[in-house]
Amino acid sequence: MSCFEITHENLLARTGLLKTAHGKIETPFFMPVATKGSVKNIAHGQLRKMDIDCLISNAFINYLKPGLSLIEKAGGLHKFMSWDKSLFTDSGGFQLILDHFNPKITEKGVTLTNPFDKSRELISPEVSTKIQNSLGSDVAMVLDHQPIFGKSRANYLDSAIRTIEWAERCKKTHDTNENKTNKGQLLFGIAQGGNHADIRKNCALALNKLGFDSVALGGFGIGEAQEDMYRIIREVKTVLPKNNCTYVMGIGSPIELLNAVANGADCFDSAYPTRMARHGKIFTHGGTIQINKSIHKDSFDPLDKECACFVCKEHSKAYLHHLFKTYEQNAHILLSHHNIHFIAKLMKQIRIAIKEREFDKFKKNFERGYLSK
């Protein structure tokens, strides 16, 4: 029984329903990143109001702090963080490209530096899966070998092969685990291979044979040309079942989301919208603006005249500029809210456009405004 069902199609784009133990999520959708069990600067209540149906947290970080015993005592990560909608957990694979974790890869797994006390931790496919079983997320991700962007073809092939081996061990661990906090937990594989379509396709095929609930695409958003990413999404989809929930990991800019959906992607996560907000970069229908720049110092207009979020209804750019420049915490709270609202609204409009068979028209219209600068 598949966890994913397609409801409407419009060219390569489609809408669907992803079924998890905590409800059905309408696709395509975007998950804000809640690494430590919280979307930075946004309260759960605000996320619910913005129609955010799913978050993604990080297995490795939660495992280090506050630790599994406390989260198990709370009754799982959902209960610990009081989030009753769907929840993904990332395996820790993304940490493999971050220098400050100083990753060392062996056949066993990867050793990473614990950022809290600088000790070294071994994360194997088995360990990562057991952590996620214990956290009880609705969708667990396999531990993948995320390659560093720009390496040789041999390097990408090597990481794809290791990713398949590790994925098999994750699957085995997941299938035999008797103590799942969440009995309905799904497990997604992650296809690697960079911009090499043949490696990507073979990796996706091998993963599909292992029987994952879906196969995701990893390793994007770290340097490749956007056109390459869209091409790879198209190519990989040709070898996967139609009802594979195609999760493109790590993507979060408006134009990339729009184009990834246009090529058949269903699901996304990224720290981009919230991180950009913390850096003062704001999404608007007329393109991105930088609220820290003095050009906004005396503008009493909202961030985005077409936006219905409370930040745009109540506050001027001059005020937000002032908060940002004086390091007031509310700057991050308000700007993060706006950026996530913008993305949530975009995804909703995308779903409506697909259902009404007007996706291409919507896309062109959005791009005309967003890229007008």
Next chain:
RNA sequence: GCUGGUAUGGUCUAGUGGUUAUGAUGAGGGAUUGUGGUUCCUUCGACUCGAGUUCAAUUCUCGGUGCCGGCC
């Protein structure tokens, strides 16, 4: 009244008798995507005024002015 110190981008600073005068911050532009208010790239922007010495003064001398301090 007498006297010591000081004066360099918007702000804070380094340094020098001679080519393109440091660095930080700021301002403009760009990047940031499955932990981080992070970090990085790029552009702009200054020698207090007057006189003197000198081939040449932002630099040395004298004076003016501003600022900080000490003494009667």
